[in-house]
Amino acid sequence: MKTFAYGIHLDKYCKGATEGKPIKEIPPPKRVILPLQMNLGCPCDPLVKVGDEVAEGQKIADSSKFISAPIHASISGKVVKIEKLPNPCGFDVDAVVIEGQEETSHQSQVTSKKLVEEQAPEEIRKIVREAGIVGMGGAAFPTHVKITPPKDKKIDTIIINGCECEPYITADHRIMLERAEDIVFGARAIAKACGAQRIIIGIEDNKKDAAGKLKKLEIQILKTKYPQGGEKQLIKAILNREVPSGGLPLDIGVVVQNVGTCVAIAEAIKFGAPLIKRVVTVTGSGVKEPQNLIVRIGTTFEEVIAQSGGLTEDAAKLIMGGPMMGLALSSLDVPVVKATTCILVLNRKDAKIYEEQNCIRCGRCIKACPIGLLPNFLADFSKLKDWDKAEEYHVADCIECGCCSYVCPSRIYLVQYFKVAKKELQTRKAVCR
């Protein structure tokens, strides 16, 4: 079975609680918080002001920058606040707060053009941009940018990412089971936009039932291994091509898109629907009723958790995303954003606190690193603030998957040191320029 080099086999995947549960839509909340940046790249400027009436699907923020995605109102109502509020994306931006009004029913759409698949590539890109679509796998990179290859780069293959290698999360698995038609539609639209001939969907062998639904696409079953769903690992496993260090998949003629992104594209093209909802897996030992939900962007975690039976008494850790790369949050008072694949709550027993010990040089991190880095040495350089040395040891190539930290018997938070080092090097480059 195809796979990539190194990486890790996790002790347990914990997907059982939700993988059999169909996706369920929760009622629209009374109030949504929409941070003005939910994508990698540039923030948006608000198009509304406090007191404005907005309709569901109305564009409320946009940017003139290329690497950005507009934001739409996810409920109809009145803008009550535009100010800095806690958000889970880590961006220091304002948020627009909309409060719903009972009587509103106007459902105006921004782009309500119903389009067939045989649309010009530029048209598809425009729809994708106007719908505010970003990578739904958690990275939230604006999709229209990804499907706009530079003229000198020929794209031959589109890879659809159905790996979902993070433990606990089952959103993509359910999407593949329930929305196969839309995935195929979206994938073809992406191929059209990029001028690619071949579409391959990569699925881990613990989700073979999903493969059965997607027979219209070329299917590649992959070994269940973390991080199989990492863009670079997926390309290596399926096509045996390597993204050059510092480069993009575009450089080797590939575009990778997540299954959820395909569905969002299909909805935008078919119904002119902007991205105002997404599938979120709510799970973990700290949640009473784990399930897969369709949630409006901007709904608070508190509301989503309330819809899932609430927290258990011993809930101890709240994570947005999976346990390997997810972000721990201090409170439920934050909104679901476009990147929220999962709300994971761990109880006291599962949320262990680890204390760092001396490195014993066992070399497990090296055997785990899917990039072929030397995490033990990189951590030393980072601790010593020797950024030159860190650069020489290719810290910039780190994909932050967390394999090294996971296997480390001395419980060193390796990947955190690399994030710091990468940030330092970026800052330095920006200053020098």
Place this chain on the structure above:
Amino acid sequence: MPIEKFDLSVSPHIRAKDDAQSIMWWFAFSLVFPSVGAVYFFGFKALILIVVTTLSAVASEAAFQWFAKKPITISDGSAAVTGILLALIVPSTLPLWMAVIGATVAVVLVKGFFGGMGFNIFNPALAARAILLASWPVAMTFWVRPFDAVTTATPLYLVNKLHQAVPNYLDLFIGNRAGSLGETSILMILIAAAFLFWKKIIDWPAPTAYIGSVAFFTLLLGHDPIFSVLSGGLMFGAFFMATDYVTCPVTTKGRFVFGLGCGILTVLIRYFGGFPEGVNYSILIMNMMTPIIDKYAWPKLYGGKKNG
């Protein structure tokens, strides 16, 4: 909501089961096999020696850390492992007070002075053995036959230096020969090594390269390769010393080079040096080479950029 504030920490939020402590104690457990072999062949004396070195290693670590005002880390098992390893690489006749000095030297001088767990350059047990050998050469080379404790020389000395006939392979394999406590029974070493492989605590590159290169170069010099592998401390060194995390290279490539270097040095010392056996010094010399091996033996980087 029952909880307002949640734990905050950086990702990943889950970790593998094995931690440094459990690895160390499993390693100590594996040494039970050669220890049992030692007691079987060399009697109760062997058990006393093992207990004394282990206790004195642990006690000296605790005393040193208390004196140096550092956290006491004897529960991590590394001092205990050093103590057991040291007992297994000395003759059964070694006076206990020398064994105590050896264990103290290993833990305090070779490890503690260099910064403790993870920072020592030399394998503590091997370095202590080298120091004991230099200090009390007679006591450290006073070998007895198993069971009857009649004074004799090791097979390596008899064959390579006195040109006697190679003993029966089965006796060598089972451990019915003179030598250090733990090195004689290849059978027990292989059982322990199999356990460590199964627990994924040690990996193949260093032992394979070490044992393979000793056999190969011995054959090249026109000697018996099977005898070369079954005698002396090669097997013990290859599986328990050349796989030590702290003092050996970290990458697969590096560990292979390390094993190869140990093999070449061992053969050179055995056939061209003054000592009958060269495992101890080979590994110590290669310990010194570890930083430079680490500097060049990089894994292949994803994305094709040139390494190193």
